Amino acid sequence: MTGRxxxxEPMYLSFDVYSCAYCGKNVPRYVWLEDIDGDDVPxxxxxxxxIHLRTRRRDDATARRADSDLGLTEQLRMVRQNCQALRQD
Incomplete structure (x- = not known):
């Protein structure tokens, strides 16, 4: 991974909105930017x-592969487990 x-800025000072490119949740404060094909993807x-990088097709960066090493249920479980936007703390 080549992200950072x-x-x-706090929301009242900034109007830019970041949503997770994989799960779609709004990312409030800390954003992980991953370099994918020369673009910073949040x-x-x-x-x-x-998970996104391991499950995407080479020709379509947003599609999940049926022959991925992770099944869809396992992908969603890992997203729910790791998604900071879903945490209640």
Whole structure:
């Protein structure tokens, strides 16, 4: 992974909105930016970015592969487990 954490300004000072490219949740403060094909793609956690990178097709960066080493249920379980936007703390 070639990503990095960035800290966003508080919402009342900033109008940019980051949503996780994998799970779609709004990322409130700390954003993981992963370099994918020369673009900085926002994720809620590095683990979620890793899931995205392991399950995408080479020709379509947003599609899950049926022959992936992770099944869809396992992918969703890992996203729920690692997604910072879903945490209640």
């Amino acid at each position: 954490w960035i800290e966003r 994720f809620c956690a590095p683990e979620v970015a890793d």
